Amino acid sequence: MPLALPLQYPSTSGPRTSFQHAELKIAGIPFVGFKKFDYSRTRSREMIYGANADPLGKSLGQNEYKASCEVYVPEWQLFLTSLATAGIAYGDVFFDVTVTYNASGFAVFTDTLKGCSIDSTDAPNAQGTAALTRTFELNPLKILFGGLEDNNAPLTVSSAYVNLIVGI
Numbered sequence: 253m254p255l256a257l258p259l260q261y262p263s264t265s266g267p268r269t270s271f272q273h274a275e276l277k278i279a280g281i282p283f284v285g286f287k288k289f290d291y292s293r294t295r296s297r298e299m300i301y302g303a304n305a306d307p308l309g310k311s312l313g314q315n316e317y318k319a320s321c322e323v324y325v326p327e328w329q330l331f332l333t334s335l336a337t338a339g340i341a342y343g344d345v346f347f348d349v350t351v352t353y354n355a356s357g358f359a360v361f362t363d364t365l366k367g368c369s370i371d372s373t374d375a376p377n378a379q380g381t382a383a384l385t386r387t388f389e390l391n392p393l394k395i396l397f398g399g400l401e402d403n404n405a406p407l408t409v410s411s412a413y414v415n416l417i418v419g420i
Contacts, residue, residue: 267356277352281334291390293395295313296314297313315402319390320388320389324385364395373389
């Protein structure tokens with residue numbers, strides 16, 4: 253797949269993509285006051301062996317998605333309050349997260365984390381000069397890096413099921 257823009261070496265169009273180029277939105281809420289946001293996809297596969305030292309192949313496997321975020325306390329409290337207004341306990345709300353990378357001179361792209369929920373929260377509080385933060389795990393159901401699918405047969409909702417649910 254060709255790149256949207258040819259990369260320049262050395263880059264003369266400005267700085268390379270860095271932390272300040274990341275635009276984070278959690279449940280539609282823009283976050284400027286975040287310290288860290290990590291996410292990953294791991295495909296675990298089983299190697300298939302027969303009567304040979306080399307593998308015959310490997311299984312299709314299973315995806316596991318992880319995400320965690322560290323935000324400052326005022327942003328955390330605003331986020332919790334916004335989730336609580338939905339009338340559902342914040343630990344039971346599912347939401348999407350987007351991270352858009354927008355560095356001058358490079359193609360803009362967005363990673364999307366779907367079906368996130370707050371599954372753990374850490375509240376480290378210590379004397380000192382550092383601002384207080386909250387770290388939370390999101391455990392997404394799917395991550396699309398750059399909007400691209402990693403699975404040839406992604407799960408989708410069939411139109412027959414949607415019609416059944418909405419009563420059409």
